[in-house]
Amino acid sequence: MSNSYDVIVAGVGAMGSAACWHLARRGLRVLGLERFDLGHAMGSSHGMTRIIRIAYFEGSHYVPIVQRAHQLWKETGAAAGMKLLHVTGSLDLAPRGSGEVEASLQSCLDHGLEHEVLDGGEIAKRFPGFQLPEGHHALWQPDGGFVASEKAIYAHVGLAQSRGAEIRTNEPMLDWRPTADGGVEVRTERGSYSAGRLVITSGGWIADAVPALAANVATVRQAIGWFTTRRPELYREGAFPVFILTVEEGHFYGFPLYEHPGFKLGGPHFGREPMDPRDDDRTPSPRQVALIRECLKRYLPDAAGEPLTLKGCVYSVTPDEDFIIDAVPGVAQAVFASCCSGHGFKFASAIGEILADLSTEGRSAFDLAPFSLARFAA
Ligand SMILES: Cc1cc2nc3c(=O)[nH]c(=O)nc-3n(C[C@H](O)[C@H](O)[C@H](O)COP(=O)(O)OP(=O)(O)OC[C@H]3O[C@@H](n4cnc5c(N)ncnc54)[C@H](O)[C@@H]3O)c2cc1C
Known part of the structure; x- marks a missing residue:
């Protein structure tokens, strides 16, 4: 088996599972690495349900992204044959x-x-x-309601696997480094993997992989x-x-x-x-x-x-309760999303797509300025 991929996704929870799907559906060779088993109860996404609200007191700038997420939860559920989105108001x-x-x-x-x-x-x-x-x-x-949270992770992973993604559980990323050819190398206890891009979605552990976040998470x-x-x-x-x-x-x-x-x-x-x-x-x-x-x-x-x-x-x-979605400072081929301050799950389907856009095209259709790491430098 080759140890070389187009994209490695480190952390297959809410955001990472969605990123695996959106990358794999574009025909990319994807490896998802997960610290625990799928749908575990050690992170941020267990407990059966997460609220999705379209009206957003945290800021109007979230609304277009949550509208896209709402649409994707429906589409992904239909593609996976699972009811992920429950509209209750x-x-x-x-x-x-x-x-x-x-x-x-x-x-x-x-x-x-x-x-x-x-x-x-x-x-x-x-x-x-x-x-x-x-x-x-x-x-x-x-239009508000809830998303079935563990089911959503299973749906995203199943769809990603159906397009050839490899998902390895109980195999945490130990460390990673940019390589001279503009890609990345990722090390785990089982070996090392190379890829053109890295998506870091390791939730509560993210500052281990992106030390620049430590001061703000x-x-x-x-x-x-x-x-x-x-x-x-x-x-x-x-x-x-x-x-x-x-x-x-x-x-x-x-x-x-x-x-x-x-x-x-x-x-x-x-x-x-x-x-x-x-x-x-x-x-x-x-x-x-x-x-x-x-x-x-x-x-x-x-x-x-x-x-x-x-x-x-x-x-x-984060200090301002807004998300951070960005590239690792100085390493454009490594992007991350996390630190969602307790209100991120509803967005996961759209954030997976955003991460795929950032990885493949270097940009997103959404204004990500409110979610940049640089805002904390001011
Ligand atoms: C109790 C609770 C209630 C919430 N309610 C809502 C709600 O109603 N609505 C809403 O929108 N949001 C809600 N949230 C927030 C939302 O659930 C989180 O924003 C979201 O789950 C975060 O997803 P994530 O992918 O960043 O983290 P996770 O889903 O935790 O995924 C991170 C994954 O990375 C893995 N990992 C860590 N380190 C490594 C490594 N080195 N290598 C490989 N894998 C690694 C972890 O094991 C984990 O599986 C709630 C959160 C909590 C805790």
Whole structure:
């Protein structure tokens, strides 16, 4: 077997699996290297579901990319024969005047997205699973929903393999270097590989491969849990949307019931606790779990039963909470994407395509300036 490829992808999680597919579908010879096995629970992408919101309080500049991602989740699911995208509608719920609903609304206005602003009475009427404090309002956007996260990785990998990609699990990239011919050499415990291009998508471990990121990426622990519901009919898919909820305890996010008997809630989104992904312990922090349970008890009381499953997960966060998608400084043939600050999964299908564009054409159809590494140098 040859050890030479057009492109090596280091890290086959959300972003890397999508990059493998978009590169392989262009007829390139692709090698994907993964530290663990496929769909493992040590990184950022496990836990069955990830929210996709089109209305984006984090910034209107994300909207064109998430619209492309939405389309690709449909296409990729159809190509793989799997339902990856579930459209449930999305709610941003926050106190009036706190900024979140207003910022989501602005993104809808900027991009002509269908939406409604709901007051407390309207929220209670449409979604009786919530019991919100006085003064909360919401932005409803009907195209939001969730992506089945591990399934998405399996779909991307299966499609990539069908176009000849080689995927090697439990084989981490140990190090890499640019070569004199303008390519790269990658070393693992099993040997070394050469390629014309390198795509680095190693999530929480990315600063090991791209030391220039170390100053601007922190890895933190995030908790998710599934809880016994007293009234599952209120929270079933079709009756209940995905949501982001801002309350005094923090920012939480939840899903309709899906392939698990429990109601899933995660957070607090900004209540982060530093962790080193090299430490194998993924136990969620008792403090975060207590906050999730308090949030359920106060604001979603019919879903506030005993925990059925609790998990911890890694966020890689940047100082401004925006992504970093760029080439390694001084090495144009090595590009990377990660550090998605806890909101990147929904974009993975489009980021895979962006990485393929950057690797093959040196540019993307999207404005990537907001995601450059250079922004931190200013
Ligand atoms: C609890 C939680 C909830 C979230 N909720 C949402 C949400 O609702 N919506 C949303 O859009 N986003 C959400 N996010 C964020 C989103 O899940 C992440 O942005 C996304 O999963 C990151 O994908 P990734 O490919 O960068 O990382 P991963 O999927 O973790 O992939 C990185 C891969 O690289 C591998 N790797 C590491 N080092 C090496 C190496 N040296 N060689 C080879 N392989 C290596 C790892 O094993 C891993 O498989 C959430 C994140 C968490 C943790």
